[in-house]
Amino acid sequence: MAMEAVPAAGDIVSGRGAGDRSGRARLVIALLGALLAIIAVFSLATGASDASAWGVIVDLVRGEAADSALSQRDRIIVYDIRLPRIAMGMLIGAALAVSGAVMQGLFRNPLADPGIVGVASGSGLGAIATIVLGPTLLAPFVMVLGTYALPVAAFIGGLATTLVLYRVATRRGQTSIATMLLAGIALGALAAALGGLLIFIADDRQLRDLTFWQLGSLAGATWTKILAAGPIVGAALLASPFLARGLNALALGEASARHLGVPVQRLKHVAIVTVAAATGASVAVSGGIGFVGIVVPHLLRLAIGPDHRYLLPAAALLGASLLLLADAVSRTIVAPAELPIGIVTAIVGGPFFLWVLLRQRGIVDL
Amino acid sequence: MIEARDVSVSIGHNRIVSEANLAARPGEVTAIVGPNGSGKTTLLKAICGDLPYTGSVAINGRDVARTKPWELSTLRAVLPQATSLSFPFTVREIVRLGTLGGRTGALAGEDDRLPERALAAVDLEGFAGRFYQELSGGEQQRVQLARVLCQVWAPVLAGEPRYLLLDEPVSSLDIRHQIAIMEIARSFADRGGGVVAILHDLNLTAMFADNVLVMHRGRAAANGAPQEVLSDDVLEEVFGCALRVGLAPRGVPFVLPQSVFA
Numbered sequence: 079m080a081m082e083a084v085p086a087a088g089d090i091v092s093g094r095g096a097g098d099r100s101g102r103a104r105l106v107i108a109l110l111g112a113l114l115a116i117i118a119v120f121s122l123a124t125g126a127s128d129a130s131a132w133g134v135i136v137d138l139v140r141g142e143a144a145d146s147a148l149s150q151r152d153r154i155i156v157y158d159i160r161l162p163r164i165a166m167g168m169l170i171g172a173a174l175a176v177s178g179a180v181m182q183g184l185f186r187n188p189l190a191d192p193g194i195v196g197v198a199s200g201s202g203l204g205a206i207a208t209i210v211l212g213p214t215l216l217a218p219f220v221m222v223l224g225t226y227a228l229p230v231a232a233f234i235g236g237l238a239t240t241l242v243l244y245r246v247a248t249r250r251g252q253t254s255i256a257t258m259l260l261a262g263i264a265l266g267a268l269a270a271a272l273g274g275l276l277i278f279i280a281d282d283r284q285l286r287d288l289t290f291w292q293l294g295s296l297a298g299a300t301w302t303k304i305l306a307a308g309p310i311v312g313a314a315l316l317a318s319p320f321l322a323r324g325l326n327a328l329a330l331g332e333a334s335a336r337h338l339g340v341p342v343q344r345l346k347h348v349a350i351v352t353v354a355a356a357t358g359a360s361v362a363v364s365g366g367i368g369f370v371g372i373v374v375p376h377l378l379r380l381a382i383g384p385d386h387r388y389l390l391p392a393a394a395l396l397g398a399s400l401l402l403l404a405d406a407v408s409r410t411i412v413a414p415a416e417l418p419i420g421i422v423t424a425i426v427g428g429p430f431f432l433w434v435l436l437r438q439r440g441i442v443d444l
Numbered sequence: 445m446i447e448a449r450d451v452s453v454s455i456g457h458n459r460i461v462s463e464a465n466l467a468a469r470p471g472e473v474t475a476i477v478g479p480n481g482s483g484k485t486t487l488l489k490a491i492c493g494d495l496p497y498t499g500s501v502a503i504n505g506r507d508v509a510r511t512k513p514w515e516l517s518t519l520r521a522v523l524p525q526a527t528s529l530s531f532p533f534t535v536r537e538i539v540r541l542g543t544l545g546g547r548t549g550a551l552a553g554e555d556d557r558l559p560e561r562a563l564a565a566v567d568l569e570g571f572a573g574r575f576y577q578e579l580s581g582g583e584q585q586r587v588q589l590a591r592v593l594c595q596v597w598a599p600v601l602a603g604e605p606r607y608l609l610l611d612e613p614v615s616s617l618d619i620r621h622q623i624a625i626m627e628i629a630r631s632f633a634d635r636g637g638g639v640v641a642i643l644h645d646l647n648l649t650a651m652f653a654d655n656v657l658v659m660h661r662g663r664a665a666a667n668g669a670p671q672e673v674l675s676d677d678v679l680e681e682v683f684g685c686a687l688r689v690g691l692a693p694r695g696v697p698f699v700l701p702q703s704v705f706a
Contacts, residue, residue: 096573097536097559186530327541330527333494338595339517339545384531 103388106381110395114168117402121164122156124406158301166299166307167405168398170360171370173311175397176318177356178371179378179389181240183325184349185247185258188379188434191372192357195262197239198368199269201354201361202292203276204235209287210276225306233310233358239265240350292365296405297416299363307359314356315394321349322386329384367420369427370397376434445469446491446520446607446638450499453486460486462662463499468655470605470638473629475649475670477642478659479683484642485525487659488611491640492522504604518547520607521595525615527588529576535587536572539563542594549598549606558597562590567624581616589613589625599637608632610641614648626652650674650697658682670697 174192181190181197192198208231212220220227243265247258277288290298324345327335336342360367374397375389382388401419404426408417446468453461461483468474476484490497493508493516501508503519521542529538539559542548550558563571566586571579576587589610596606608629614622622645629639630652643649649656649670656673658666660682666673674697679687688703 096570097534098572099534099537188530323544327544329529329531329533330538330541331524333489333492334522334524334527336494336513337492337517337520337522338541339514341513379532383537384533385537 099383099385100388103382103385103392106378107388107392107395110392110399114395114399114402117399117406118164118168121167121402121406122160124410162301162304163296163299163405164402166304166363167296167402169304169308169311170296170364170367171398171401172315172394173356173360173397174367174370174401175374175393176315176390177353177360179375179386179393180318180321180325180349180356181353181371182375183321183328183386184244184346184353186329186331187258188376189372190258191369192236192240192353193366193368193371194431195243195258196264196266196269197236197243197262197353197357198361198366199266199273200239201232201236201358202366203269203273204231204233204358205291205362206273206276206288207231207235209291210280210284225302229307229310229359229362231358232362233355235269236358236361237351237354239269240354244346244350296364296401296419297409303363307363310355310359314352314359317348317352318390318394319387321345321352322390325349325386326384365418365420367401368424369431370400370423372434373427373430374400376430445505445605446501446503446640448487448491448499448501451487451490451497451501452499453483453490453495453497455486455495460662461490461497464657464659464662464664465667466491466640466657466664468607468638468640470600470607470636471633472654473633473639473641473652474655474657475641475643475653476657476659477644477646477649478665482659482682483662484659485611486662488609488640488642492520492609503607514545517545517595518601518606519604520609521592523589523592523608523610523613525611526581527584533576534572535563535568535574535576535579536560538576538587539572539590539594542591545595547601548594549596549601558594559590562593562597563587565593565628566590567621582618582621585613585616586621586625589628593628596637599632599635605637607638607640610639612642612644615644622648646674646679646699650699671695674699 178191181192182188184190205228208216208220208228212227219231223230243258243261246261247254277285280288324335324340327338327340328342328345332342335345374393378389378392378396382392404419404422408419408422411417446466448464448466450463450465451461452459452463464483464487466474466487476487478484486495489495491501491508493501503516506515506519508516536559539562542562543555543558548555548558560572563569566589568583568586568590571583571587576584579587592608596608599606610629613629614625617625626648629641633639633654643653653670656666656668656670657664658673658678665682666678674689676687676689679689679699685704687699687701689697689699692698
């Protein structure tokens with residue numbers, strides 16, 4: 079079983095209330111909330127147009143007041159381009175980080191991440207299938223669901239992958255880390271192969287849609303897309319706090335969690351659906367954005383401990399902040415062109431993941 | 445009372461427990477002893493509701509198979525053999541999980557200090573801020589016991605006795621803590637609760653148990669007070685070695701492994 083590296087103990091070891099990190103966790107959550115607000119305003123005010131931060135805030139507060147501090151052109155940029163993009167970034171960042179944290183809690187394993195164990199690939203397959211087969215085989219599905227077709231298909235793909243993964247990796251209430259990672263590789267490869275097959279039969283226009291989707295960018299964020307993915311992500315985020323106490327108990331193992339009174343089967347079902355929904359919706363709108371789900375919960379466990387009551391909301395806030403930062407980097411570093419955001423998170427997240435592995439190599443029994 | 449009647453458990457094609465009967469009364473420490481692989485843990489798991497079984501198990505008259513986890517959690521707490529963690533929880537955070545169901549039975553406002561009190565009971569005062577993963581096996585076992593004690597802090601709640609189910613609670617402890625933990629079990633029973641413990645140490649069993657179930661090849665080979673059950677014949681039949689049971693002061697039987705050479 080993998081062990082999360084133990085942080086330097088420091089001030090929580092001794093004294094009254096020793097070992098109780100809830101006070102610190104609440105403080106960190108408040109700070110993260112403030113950080114997110116600052117980053118959001120900062121993102122709103124940066125970009126190719128020179129609308130100033132102050133002007134934007136004044137305008138937002140005043141609404142449609144006549145003596146606006148912004149020009150008409152700046153207003154369009156802020157309301158129709160930057161604002162949906164920031165809303166989308168926060169939504170996706172929170173979804174990725176929370177789905178990572180929930181999945182790690184479910185598998186009792188700090189290395190579980192939808193991107194690593196094939197769930198994101200499964201969601202991707204669902205998305206590709208909708209784009210390629212939408213006009214033909216899946217026409218009724220697309221017709222009924224409209225703009226929701228893509229996120230729902232990605233959700234179904236992610237759900238199927240998570241269910242298979244859990245079945246394969248868990249036996250008699252114990253999850254094997256090696257089986258989980260290897261099964262994840264197999265499922266990811268299978269999903270990628272099926273996706274490749276679909277791309278092979280796609281026509282030119284579909285190929286262009288696929289390429290834009292796969293690049294994993296927030297550039298295409300529109301209010302329509304947010305309305306499509308938002309409810310699914312929102313439901314997953316709202317469900318996650320109700321999982322927190324159960325996931326804490328589950329850290330002791332399935333049997334011990336049940337002995338503590340947790341309805342383990344229901345907890346697992348809700349957790350799997352939550353992970354699949356959050357991953358599916360984010361993959362549908364922004365392609366593959368890797369490593370947020372593993373980096374954010376890991377950093378937070380070092381800072382406030384693994385108690386999911388605090389970890390989940392903190393992960394939502396930090397995930398949203400980090401994705402906004404990554405997006406800011408992606409649209410400024412090679413301006414006026416844009417780097418796909420997935421590249422930015424992978425460049426930072428890949429080495430981080432290796433660092434986590436190296437630090438705990440001795441205690442991960444692979 | 446915990447009452448198991450004709451309980452049989454099969455895993456795959458192997459029948460691990462066959463028609464075992466057990467009655468654990470409140471106020472008593474019930475010990476389950478027997479050789480490795482005799483079905484002790486499997487029987488305990490059936491009683492916890494962890495494994496499918498045939499026969500019936502009831503706690504205070506409630507059928508375990510048909511009672512919801514949260515309701516069972518108010519009636520009994522279970523100490524597993526060993527628990528490893530993948531996340532860096534502190535000792536206090538682990539012990540506090542015992543209060544999750546909110547039916548500890550501690551006085552109002554006492555719940556917050558319960559982890560510290562439970563840790564003191566298992567002789568781990570001052571360990572609250574340590575990381576669970578950094579502790580030795582014996583210390584981890586005592587942390588888990590503190591968590592389990594929190595869950596059923598009051599041995600009797602609303603007039604109903606509650607139970608501690610302990611799977612080898614002293615297996616990785618030094619002699620001082622073996623005795624200390626058995627005294628906690630004894631005191632829990634003396635205050636009106638019930639205890640079922642799987643034990644390997646026949647002397648601790650003789651010292652602390654009121655009722656002993658000897659398991660052998662999945663069956664209950666003997667059941668009764670230690671003085672009746674721990675006899676030369678039973679031990680020879682069950683463990684397959686010619687042990688001689690002696691009698692210590694106050695009529696407590698004792699078994700020396702050296703007696704096989706006699």
